[in-house]
Amino acid sequence: MKILLRWLSVVAALAGGWVAAEPINPYWGPEIQGIELRETGNPMPTGGILFTGSSSIRLWKTLAEDFSGVALANRGFGGSQLSDLIAYFDRVVMPGRPRQIVIYAGTNDLHAGEAPEQVLADFATLVGMIERALPGTKIALIAVAPNPARWAQREAQEKFNAWAATYVKRRGHDFIDVWSPMLGDDGLPSRDLYVEDQLHMNAAGYALWRKIVAPYLDR
Numbered sequence: 001m002k003i004l005l006r007w008l009s010v011v012a013a014l015a016g017g018w019v020a021a022e023p024i025n026p027y028w029g030p031e032i033q034g035i036e037l038r039e040t041g042n043p044m045p046t047g048g049i050l051f052t053g054s055s056s057i058r059l060w061k062t063l064a065e066d067f068s069g070v071a072l073a074n075r076g077f078g079g080s081q082l083s084d085l086i087a088y089f090d091r092v093v094m095p096g097r098p099r100q101i102v103i104y105a106g107t108n109d110l111h112a113g114e115a116p117e118q119v120l121a122d123f124a125t126l127v128g129m130i131e132r133a134l135p136g137t138k139i140a141l142i143a144v145a146p147n148p149a150r151w152a153q154r155e156a157q158e159k160f161n162a163w164a165a166t167y168v169k170r171r172g173h174d175f176i177d178v179w180s181p182m183l184g185d186d187g188l189p190s191r192d193l194y195v196e197d198q199l200h201m202n203a204a205g206y207a208l209w210r211k212i213v214a215p216y217l218d219r
Helices: 002-017 026-041 082-087 107-111 116-133 148-170 203-216
Strands: 049-053 072-076 100-104 138-142 174-176
Touching: 082 116, 107 116, 107 148, 116 138, 116 148, 138 148, 138 203, 148 174, 174 203
Parallel strands: 049 072, 049 100, 100 138, 138 174
Antiparallel strands: none
16 A cells, blocks of 8 residues: 555656646547536636536535525546546646636546556556646545445445545545545435436435535535
8 A cells, every 4th residue: 555655646747747648538529528618608717616526526516505695616527437537638627727626537537448557557547647738736636435326346446545545635636535524323425415327316315415514624
């Protein structure tokens, strides 16, 4: 583990010039363009808080209401992986030069068959890019959440969460643990936090996230 973390620190340090290492997936083009068009009329003020990542962020429809008084933007795009955040870095992460970036990503990468080590390496690349392009910007990684639909992947998810928690803390950033609070007394994911697909959260799930995430926001 120590060797892995040392290597990831090197990855982060070198990542500033790695944007081209991830090919742009044209599938996301229309959704990224939609985010840009939405913010044309209501841009995030410079130095606001950016929420980005996959569908759990994109579907957080009450985000602005949940954190009223906070200048923020929701640039989640559903189904995306960390490689997509890297590839679209200039269009998703950079606008408004956020002072804090809250990320939920990695679960789709694991679902696609990537090993936790590879997912963590991609996250380290993203962290390095942020640290170089936006020095002083705080990063908060929301843990991969447990859900019934992907419970068979829990070993890989827990491994990624454990490693990522250690990594972000060593880099001086935050790890937001939603894994434990989303488990029931039986140690299984609480089904009442999810919509019918048992993958995406319902209002109760987002209410729980609001409570957990709030203390980490740089207000």
